[in-house]
Amino acid sequence: MTEKKFHEQLLHFEQICKDAGLKLTHQRLLIYTELLKAHDHPSAETLYKRLEKTLPTLSLDTVYRTLATFEKLGLLHRLETVTSQARYEVFGLRHHHFLCDVCGQLYDFVWPPFDTMSLPPSLNEIGTVDRTSVVVHGTCAACAAKKGH
Amino acid sequence: MTEKKFHEQLLHFEQICKDAGLKLTHQRLLIYTELLKAHDHPSAETLYKRLEKTLPTLSLDTVYRTLATFEKLGLLHRLETVTSQARYEVFGLRHHHFLCDVCGQLYDFVWPPFDTMSLPPSLNEIGTVDRTSVVVHGTCAACAAKKGH
DNA sequence: GTTGATGCAAACGATTTGCAACTGC
DNA sequence: GCAGTTGCAAATCGTTTGCATCAAC
Numbered sequence: 001m002t003e004k005k006f007h008e009q010l011l012h013f014e015q016i017c018k019d020a021g022l023k024l025t026h027q028r029l030l031i032y033t034e035l036l037k038a039h040d041h042p043s044a045e046t047l048y049k050r051l052e053k054t055l056p057t058l059s060l061d062t063v064y065r066t067l068a069t070f071e072k073l074g075l076l077h078r079l080e081t082v083t084s085q086a087r088y089e090v091f092g093l094r095h096h097h098f099l100c101d102v103c104g105q106l107y108d109f110v111w112p113p114f115d116t117m118s119l120p121p122s123l124n125e126i127g128t129v130d131r132t133s134v135v136v137h138g139t140c141a142a143c144a145a146k147k148g149h
Numbered sequence: 150m151t152e153k154k155f156h157e158q159l160l161h162f163e164q165i166c167k168d169a170g171l172k173l174t175h176q177r178l179l180i181y182t183e184l185l186k187a188h189d190h191p192s193a194e195t196l197y198k199r200l201e202k203t204l205p206t207l208s209l210d211t212v213y214r215t216l217a218t219f220e221k222l223g224l225l226h227r228l229e230t231v232t233s234q235a236r237y238e239v240f241g242l243r244h245h246h247f248l249c250d251v252c253g254q255l256y257d258f259v260w261p262p263f264d265t266m267s268l269p270p271s272l273n274e275i276g277t278v279d280r281t282s283v284v285v286h287g288t289c290a291a292c293a294a295k296k297g298h
Numbered sequence: 299g300t301t302g303a304t305g306c307a308a309a310c311g312a313t314t315t316g317c318a319a320c321t322g323c
Numbered sequence: 324g325c326a327g328t329t330g331c332a333a334a335t336c337g338t339t340t341g342c343a344t345c346a347a348c
Binding site for chain 1: 348
């Protein structure tokens with residue numbers, strides 16, 4: 001992400017908070033900027049460990065609480081995984097996820113043909129759709145290489 | 150499922166266990182047959198509550214352990230959800246899931262056009278694919294109706 | 299100054315584990 | 324009889340909550 005784009009996102013964030021009547025705390029800003037920089041779908045705990053270095057008084061519960069707040073604001077997603085820890089990512093380019101069943105690593109991939117597909121009409125009877133996500137399960141190249149040895 | 154199909158599945162199950170060197174215990178049989186009958190993606194706890202009536206000495210840990218065993222054998226899937234409890238389903242017709250963000254209810258739907266689609270070539274660099282699943286998020290008709298009041 | 303946000307510790311719920319008793323083969 | 328399986332209880336892990344203090348507005 002360019003420096004300019006980054007700054008734009010931050011301004012957008014501040015506006016969202018103001019509109020929602022939320023205080024712009026040091027912690028929230030820190031967590032949001034870290035998420036903008038992170039490209040590895042960190043878990044709450046991972047985020048906490050990273051930010052601890054910058055702000056030693058930060059607590060893990062605040063990270064959890066802040067992530068929940070951000071999710072309500074529609075700033076990020078909690079990703080569905082089968083592993084125990086939930087992972088988070090801010091909205092960005094439309095993409096999907098490859099989840100390695102061996103190491104749990106999440107990879108992004110784009111799939112424009114899917115994105116332009118229309119959902120089956122049978123869904124109309126079930127309910128209204130907010131978003132769709134594709135999760136591909138398999139073994140990542142790194143784990144396959146390890147197994148090969 | 151027809152009575153005949155049901156019986157076939159059971160025989161298949163017994164064969165799988167035998168091949169894997171697993172004992173055919175009362176509990177395993179009970180859990181497997183319940184899963185065959187269940188069409189609502191029960192969680193381990195839900196399953197336990199249902200089976201408790203038939204087999205009062207059954208313990209919840211056995212359900213967890215058995216489900217884990219079955220998953221390793223490739224008899225069932227643990228579904229990815231954002232809710233805390235994992236849900237299980239035995240393999241059957243190829244289908245996808247609609248997850249209501251309000252009540253957490255899971256609905257199945259089929260989407261043949263998706264099933265015949267080829268995955269993006271970029272996935273080849275990431276790893277080898279075992280299976281793909283589509284999760285559609287939204288609000289189910291029942292919850293939408295409730296909100297309307 | 300007020301109100302909402304944080305940090306701490308304690309609670310919680312889902313899942314896993316160690317171990318002794320038991321049961322299918 | 325033996326190895327694998329169960330049931331029980333206790334432990335673990337991720338996440339949430341109550342409450343007093345603190346910081347943003």
